[in-house]
Amino acid sequence: MSIEMIGWDIGGAHLKAVALNGAGEIVAVIQEPCPLWLGLDRLHGAMSRILEAISPRPGCRHAMTMTGELVDFFENREQGVIALVEAMIQRCRQNSVQVFAGHDGFLDANAITPESVPKIASANWLASALWVAENLRDAMFVDIGSTTTDIALIRGHRVETRGYTDYERMRYDELIYTGIVRTPAMALADRAPFEGEWIGIMAEHFATTADVYRLCGELPEHADQMPAADSGEKTVQGSARRLARSFGRDAESASLKQWRQAARFFRERQLAKLRSALDRQLSRGLIGDDAPLIGAGVGRFLVRELAARSGFPYKDFSELFSMLTSQNDFHASDCAPAAAVACLALREVGRT
Numbered sequence: 001m002s003i004e005m006i007g008w009d010i011g012g013a014h015l016k017a018v019a020l021n022g023a024g025e026i027v028a029v030i031q032e033p034c035p036l037w038l039g040l041d042r043l044h045g046a047m048s049r050i051l052e053a054i055s056p057r058p059g060c061r062h063a064m065t066m067t068g069e070l071v072d073f074f075e076n077r078e079q080g081v082i083a084l085v086e087a088m089i090q091r092c093r094q095n096s097v098q099v100f101a102g103h104d105g106f107l108d109a110n111a112i113t114p115e116s117v118p119k120i121a122s123a124n125w126l127a128s129a130l131w132v133a134e135n136l137r138d139a140m141f142v143d144i145g146s147t148t149t150d151i152a153l154i155r156g157h158r159v160e161t162r163g164y165t166d167y168e169r170m171r172y173d174e175l176i177y178t179g180i181v182r183t184p185a186m187a188l189a190d191r192a193p194f195e196g197e198w199i200g201i202m203a204e205h206f207a208t209t210a211d212v213y214r215l216c217g218e219l220p221e222h223a224d225q226m227p228a229a230d231s232g233e234k235t236v237q238g239s240a241r242r243l244a245r246s247f248g249r250d251a252e253s254a255s256l257k258q259w260r261q262a263a264r265f266f267r268e269r270q271l272a273k274l275r276s277a278l279d280r281q282l283s284r285g286l287i288g289d290d291a292p293l294i295g296a297g298v299g300r301f302l303v304r305e306l307a308a309r310s311g312f313p314y315k316d317f318s319e320l321f322s323m324l325t326s327q328n329d330f331h332a333s334d335c336a337p338a339a340a341v342a343c344l345a346l347r348e349v350g351r352t
Contacts, residue, residue, distance in 0.1 A: 003027060003056040007342025009124050009335060010066040010084050012036050013147060013182060013226060015046040016335035018342045019054050026323040026339060028054050029330040033225040037071040040087055047091045062092045063345030064109075065100040065124040065337050070166070081117045085109050098348075100341050102126050102164070106348055122166050124337035125150040125175070128296060128317070129159045131340035135320045138291040140281060142306065143317075143336050144274070144299030146181035146223060150174065151277055155286045173277035178270055180299035181224050183209040185246055188269045192247070192262060195254070199247050205229050206246045209270065211239035215263035222329035223298035239263075271302060278306055294320075296336035 002021055009016040013035055019028040030053055032046040069080025088097050089109050097109035101119040103126070112120070125143065129152035132141045137157055143150040151174050153160045162172045169175035178187070185207040191198045208229055213219035214236060224234060232238050240259040241251040243266075251259065278293075289311065295303030296317035307314035317333040321343070332339040 003054060003060050005061045005063065005342050005346045006054065006056060007338040007340070007345065008062060008064040008088065009338040009341065010034075010036075010043065010064065010068040010088075011124075011147075012068045012071045015043065015050065016338040017050045017054065018332065018335055018338040019056065020342050020346055021324075024322065024343060024346055026321050026332055026342075029323075029332060029335050029339070030054065030328065031223075031225065031330050031335055034068075035226070036068045037073050039073060040083065043068075043084070043087055044091065047087075051091070059095065061096045061098070061345065062088065063098045063100065063106065063341045064088050065127050065341045066120070067122045067124055069121050077121045078114060078117045081120050082112065085112050085120075098345050100124070100127050100344070106345055118165070123164075124341070125152060125169075126159065126164075127340040127344060128152075128336040129154065129161070131320060131343060132294050132317070133157050133159050134344075136292070136294070136315075138287045139294050139315070140278070140287065140291060140312070141294045141296065141317075142274075142278065142300075142303045143296035144302050145179050145297040146226075146299075147177070147179040147183065149176040149178055149274060149277070149297075149299075151176070151281055153281050153284065153286055154291075160284075160286055173280045176273065176277050178273055179209065179297075180213050180219070180302070181208065181210045182226060183270070184229075185209065185212060185243065185266055188212075188266045188273070192265050194247055194258070194262060201246050202248060204246070207239070207242035209266070210234070211242050212263045212266045212270075214239040215243065215260045216267055218301060220298050220329070220334075223334065271305065274302065275306060275309065278310065282310070296333045298334050300333055 003019045004022045005020045007018045015034040016031045034046040069077045074080035098106040102123045133154045139154040141152040163169035210224045244251040292313040292315040293307040321332045
């Protein structure tokens with residue numbers, strides 16, 4: 001198996017990589033936990049594990065995008081972008097490293113300047129959206145990950161978002177800080193119904209959406225790579241215990257059925273938040289009812305549900321690629337920006 005290109009998406013909590021052969025077919029998709037706020041050594045460790053698993057040939061090209069520059073390990077985003085690019089250069093010595101700079105395409109990693117930093121920072125969503133636009137005329141791209149949700153409208157093979165930076169995209173509900181693994185349950189509701197009453201939710205990091213979706217029976221367990229809020233067991237019982245604490249209760253004080261019902265309430269609150277953001281984009285009237293919702297991210301099962309509730313067809317992001325094999329439970333949809341940046345970069349190489 002000859003690997004010609006590896007696409008990297010450096011997040012604040014995970015490192016994702018997608019490997020392509022010369023025909024542009026996906027031959028490996030890997031995600032490693034990478035709590036970047038603890039230091040760059042976490043990134044180097046995650047990269048080493050991925051490179052060991054993929055074993056790319058000498059001369060393999062690399063393309064990178066990121067959101068990890070935002071972590072508080074860095075003094076500011078410029079420092080973060082430069083540090084992450086330098087880390088990639090260091091780990092991929094003697095190989096070509098291209099950095100995704102949004103609508104400007106790819107820049108050589110050795111030629112990054114302070115002026116290019118705003119185009120590079122947190123642009124991973126655009127790589128995914130551009131790949132959708134390459135393949136579909138009209139669509140709504142929705143990537144629900146472990147931490148955030150990206151929404152991008154595609155019309156006439158063009159990305160029609162109004163924001164670019166995180167600040168702008170949050171302003172337009174194109175970036176919503178909610179995901180299916182790491183979002184604190186307290187961020188979804190300040191009170192919840194329980195035993196016939198509305199109960200205030202403790203503003204403490206007791207439970208996360210991983211607990212919510214585990215109790216709902218929907219969590220892709222392979223995607224839950226970070227420690228639980230209490231560093232405890234990742235079981236239904238453990239999730240019930242953590243969610244119960246948010247109510248000021250012990251899990252044993254009520255039945256598992258009651259805690260599952262509580263989890264479903266939090267699920268609906270998150271879904272309502274996502275539906276509101278989606279409705280805002282749809283209200284622009286730029287796409288027809290036959291345009292599909294493109295689901296990506298480990299939480300794309302919610303995109304499928306949003307499509308059904310909104311009356312739109314659903315299409316999985318993985319269908320936009322040719323994938324030969326999967327070494328694990330991850331697919332192109334789970335690591336959408338890494339897959340997209342790899343394919344975009346390989347296409348650009350073919351044009352030169």
